[in-house]
Amino acid sequence: MRIRGVSSGLQGTTQVPGDKSISHRAVMLGALAQGETVITGFLAGEDCLATIACFRDMGVDIRRQDNRVQIQGAGLHGLQQPEQPLYVGNSGTTIRLLLGILSGQVFPSVINGDASIQKRPMARVANPLRLMGARITGEGDLAPLTISPAGTLTGIDYLLPVASAQVKSALLLAGMYAKGVTSVTEPAPSRDHTEIMLASFGVAIKRQGLTASVEGPVVLQGREIAVPGDISSAAFLLVAALIIPDSEVVIRQVGINPTRSGIIDVLRAMGGNIEVQQLTSNLAEPVADILVRSSELRGVTVEGDIIPRLIDEIPAIAVAAAFAKGTTIIRDAAELKVKESNRIAAMVQGLMAMGGDVSELDDGLVIRGGKALHGAAIESRGDHRIAMAFAVAGMAACGETNIGNEDCIPVSFPGFAEILRQLGANVQMDGE
Numbered sequence: 001m002r003i004r005g006v007s008s009g010l011q012g013t014t015q016v017p018g019d020k021s022i023s024h025r026a027v028m029l030g031a032l033a034q035g036e037t038v039i040t041g042f043l044a045g046e047d048c049l050a051t052i053a054c055f056r057d058m059g060v061d062i063r064r065q066d067n068r069v070q071i072q073g074a075g076l077h078g079l080q081q082p083e084q085p086l087y088v089g090n091s092g093t094t095i096r097l098l099l100g101i102l103s104g105q106v107f108p109s110v111i112n113g114d115a116s117i118q119k120r121p122m123a124r125v126a127n128p129l130r131l132m133g134a135r136i137t138g139e140g141d142l143a144p145l146t147i148s149p150a151g152t153l154t155g156i157d158y159l160l161p162v163a164s165a166q167v168k169s170a171l172l173l174a175g176m177y178a179k180g181v182t183s184v185t186e187p188a189p190s191r192d193h194t195e196i197m198l199a200s201f202g203v204a205i206k207r208q209g210l211t212a213s214v215e216g217p218v219v220l221q222g223r224e225i226a227v228p229g230d231i232s233s234a235a236f237l238l239v240a241a242l243i244i245p246d247s248e249v250v251i252r253q254v255g256i257n258p259t260r261s262g263i264i265d266v267l268r269a270m271g272g273n274i275e276v277q278q279l280t281s282n283l284a285e286p287v288a289d290i291l292v293r294s295s296e297l298r299g300v301t302v303e304g305d306i307i308p309r310l311i312d313e314i315p316a317i318a319v320a321a322a323f324a325k326g327t328t329i330i331r332d333a334a335e336l337k338v339k340e341s342n343r344i345a346a347m348v349q350g351l352m353a354m355g356g357d358v359s360e361l362d363d364g365l366v367i368r369g370g371k372a373l374h375g376a377a378i379e380s381r382g383d384h385r386i387a388m389a390f391a392v393a394g395m396a397a398c399g400e401t402n403i404g405n406e407d408c409i410p411v412s413f414p415g416f417a418e419i420l421r422q423l424g425a426n427v428q429m430d431g432e
């Protein structure tokens, strides 16, 4: 992907594709429900398509036309043994949440993913599932993993060592199959889409402070789900509009669930001019139109409980920080090292290659902003968020930026380059 610095600001009204986390969960719960589930605004990105493929491989009737997905629910015990290993591609959410569901099945299964997935830690999910009675094996607890039938699971009380919505969700999903109550307590609030969606499918999920509990067995009722735009995708447009002078952009219909909206708090604390017009005030997954204008940004410290509320947005925040006056410190974010790539190392190296003044911490990074950035050759490491973060940096830098392995972008944001071009950016994908 080739990006040139823009000569004028980004302008216009746009919309980002559907929320990735909500799209995955809608397919999973729809597949396990009774009756039909219809999803609109579904993210037709590679990760969520992998989730659909896994459930089709287990016999579920799922039809998709663009962003509309129609699922004939198989019921909690209606999945069939897959004929081949389930393949999740690049999707950590798919493999971790599926481990919870597969642990409750009466058939054996094998689950695998791409080279990045094979390096990501699965013990954080497999260990608590084993406490429930699940039988999961794999070399070094890495994918490929084999799940053998275990008889009925037993509910547990589990204190998560790190705030992870994927681990929390895997345990709640396994809890649907377990005898007794499964309770999960997290150290800080992580995204709560699983809890919200389980309740909307009719499951009596209890929530108290940082604890969520479910008592098995449950019955899920199919329903209609409208997926809002993904704030994690909107993050790249927000930062681009803030750092490119003379920009004014409206992003319509973005999900602003408070467990996801830390990016807005941080960009505003940096001096970002962002207006949020909430459209739905009474629903559990609030949706808003967001207006953003170019702003003089200043450095901030990002740490503590806000980190899980913006974990996937840190690459975008690091780019905003490089264009801000003063120093930004990001810490308590060691989780970034075990995402699709080591995102701390990727951001430090890439920003340095563009002339930024950055240093790496064990659990984050320090960005001394305000240096004039120039275009550079950046390796995305096959990580969609790294590729998009540097596309945005390249738009505000002088000269040309080339991003290697940018074909990972549709993992979460199909149409990224096209949307940027419509807003006035000079972005070209290889082969265009």
Ligand SMILES: O=C(O)C1=C[C@@H](OP(=O)(O)O)[C@@H](O)[C@H](O)C1
Pocket (backbone or CB within 6 Å): 020, 021, 022, 093, 163, 164, 165, 166, 167, 169, 191, 311, 312, 335
């Ligand atoms: O549950 C989810 O949908 C996700 C949870 C987060 O991962 P962790 O649970 O590992 O923090 C996040 O980084 C990922 O993009 C999506």
Ligand SMILES: C=C(OP(=O)(O)O)C(=O)O
Pocket (backbone or CB within 6 Å): 047, 090, 091, 092, 093, 094, 312, 339, 340, 385, 412
């Ligand atoms: C970490 C991410 O996703 P996953 O864990 O599902 O691969 C992401 O989308 O930034």
